[in-house]
Amino acid sequence: xxxxxxxxxxxxxxxxxxxxxxxxxxxxxxxxxxxxxxxxxxxxxxxxxxxxxxxxxxxxxxxxxxxxxxxxxxxxxxxxxxxxxxxxxxxxxxxxxxxxxxxxxxxxxxxxxxxxxxxxxxxxxxxxxxxxxxxxxxxxxxxxxxxxxxxxxxxxxxxxxxxxxxxxxxxxxxxxxxxxxxxxxxxxxxxxxxxxxxxxxxxxxxxxxxxxxxxxxxxx
Amino acid sequence: xxxxxxxxxxxxxxxxxxxxxxxxxxxxxxxxxxxxxxxxxxxxxxxxxxxxxxxxxxxxxxxxxxxxxxxxxxxxxxxxxxxxxxxxxxxxxxxxxxxxxxxxxxxxxxxxxxxxxxxxxxxxxxxxxxxxxxxxxxxxxxxxxxxxxxxxxxxxxxxxxxxxxxxxxxxxxxxxxxxxxxxxxxxxxxxxxxxxxxxxxxxxxxxxxxxxxxxxxxxx
Numbered sequence: 001x002x003x004x005x006x007x008x009x010x011x012x013x014x015x016x017x018x019x020x021x022x023x024x025x026x027x028x029x030x031x032x033x034x035x036x037x038x039x040x041x042x043x044x045x046x047x048x049x050x051x052x053x054x055x056x057x058x059x060x061x062x063x064x065x066x067x068x069x070x071x072x073x074x075x076x077x078x079x080x081x082x083x084x085x086x087x088x089x090x091x092x093x094x095x096x097x098x099x100x101x102x103x104x105x106x107x108x109x110x111x112x113x114x115x116x117x118x119x120x121x122x123x124x125x126x127x128x129x130x131x132x133x134x135x136x137x138x139x140x141x142x143x144x145x146x147x148x149x150x151x152x153x154x155x156x157x158x159x160x161x162x163x164x165x166x167x168x169x170x171x172x173x174x175x176x177x178x179x180x181x182x183x184x185x186x187x188x189x190x191x192x193x194x195x196x197x198x199x200x201x202x203x204x205x206x207x208x209x210x211x212x213x214x215x216x217x218x219x220x
Numbered sequence: 221x222x223x224x225x226x227x228x229x230x231x232x233x234x235x236x237x238x239x240x241x242x243x244x245x246x247x248x249x250x251x252x253x254x255x256x257x258x259x260x261x262x263x264x265x266x267x268x269x270x271x272x273x274x275x276x277x278x279x280x281x282x283x284x285x286x287x288x289x290x291x292x293x294x295x296x297x298x299x300x301x302x303x304x305x306x307x308x309x310x311x312x313x314x315x316x317x318x319x320x321x322x323x324x325x326x327x328x329x330x331x332x333x334x335x336x337x338x339x340x341x342x343x344x345x346x347x348x349x350x351x352x353x354x355x356x357x358x359x360x361x362x363x364x365x366x367x368x369x370x371x372x373x374x375x376x377x378x379x380x381x382x383x384x385x386x387x388x389x390x391x392x393x394x395x396x397x398x399x400x401x402x403x404x405x406x407x408x409x410x411x412x413x414x415x416x417x418x419x420x421x422x423x424x425x426x427x428x429x430x431x432x433x434x435x436x437x438x439x440x
Contacts, residue, residue: 027251031251031252032251032255035252040292040299043244047244051271057267072260079260
């Protein structure tokens with residue numbers, strides 16, 4: 001977790017490492033989703049979303065290099081985070097799997113977006129640029145709308161699953177803040193003047209989650 | 221399997237559909253390999269190879285559109301081929317998995333390369349352009365050289381696995397030719413003057429396989 005750069009840049013590299021790991025995880029998850037998709041059309045769409053995650057990873061890598069860092073070294077400290085999250089949220093149906101990609105990773109994207117406010121403008125721009133496109137959201141919304149529209153039981157189960165996912169996601173965020181002092185410091189710089197930055201962060205993440213569940217017409 | 225184009229173009233679309241499915245399969249396989257790679261460096265390398273397969277898929281898609289075809293429609297007839305191949309060649313170790321990506325898909329690449337000679341020059345160029353880069357071969361060679369150098373038992377097991385893979389690959393090629401008359405016709409145009417194009421094809425594929433196993437310093 002040490003870096004050859006001045007302490008001021010440590011936060012940026014930590015954020016980029018965290019985002020890079022998130023993109024690698026999203027790539028792996030979306031590729032696995034593509035493989036298990038029931039029809040070719042969905043296989044192709046999900047493979048392309050996985051490809052976008054990989055493009056994002058390269059963009060983050062570019063910024064790491066500009067800051068004088070090393071991609072793998074910045075990623076390493078975040079190796080265990082997603083593994084633990086994935087272990088605790090193994091989807092049991094195709095719908096749960098789709099919801100996980102949208103809701104679970106949505107929280108970590110929002111987390112990165114908040115942290116980016118504490119970095120230099122260039123890093124903040126790179127992080128803002130690697131957030132998933134609207135096309136992925138639209139894909140999941142269309143898919144779940146088809147499924148949930150006529151099936152109240154499925155909709156209720158997915159709403160429950162959404163709550164489980166957001167709970168586990170917030171737990172993962174909490175573990176990152178506890179285990180990575182540089183990220184916790186970055187959060188404090190990102191939310192200046194907040195007496196309790198973590199409290200403010202969790203309020204923001206929960207509000208964004210509710211907005212996402214609303215878009216899916218599922219109860220948050 | 222019908223196409224809106226003149227019969228002369230059917231072969232090109234069939235080949236492109238087969239190659240596109242191969243790239244989607246390679247993408248899924250390499251992404252899964254990335255996920256199960258023991259170290260981050262290998263995870264990243266394999267994710268990037270998966271990304272290349274996706275780029276190839278888009279290039280093939282571009283040519284399908286130029287020919288007035290539809291990507292999904294051209295891919296559909298080849299849906300079962302890789303599923304069956306994958307079912308029959310489930311790797312039991314990380315090394316077997318790595319060898320499969322190199323040797324198994326190597327045969328299908330060589331098959332595509334031979335068929336491309338029977339298409340218009342533009343399609344042939346696209347197909348030639350989507351073959352895996354030398355970097356993937358180098359990655360597998362380095363990995364297996366590390367493993368096999370000091371372990372004669374492992375080397376012997378991998379040589380056996382290589383023979384199994386090439387046998388199953390040639391079986392898959394044979395099924396494609398039997399099930400897809402447009403591909404069989406394309407093979408005949410690709411190898412003009414050959415009394416028995418299939419015999420010639422299998423000689424070529426076997427020779428290329430031997431060359432690959434030699435590069436890995438494994439007995440073919």
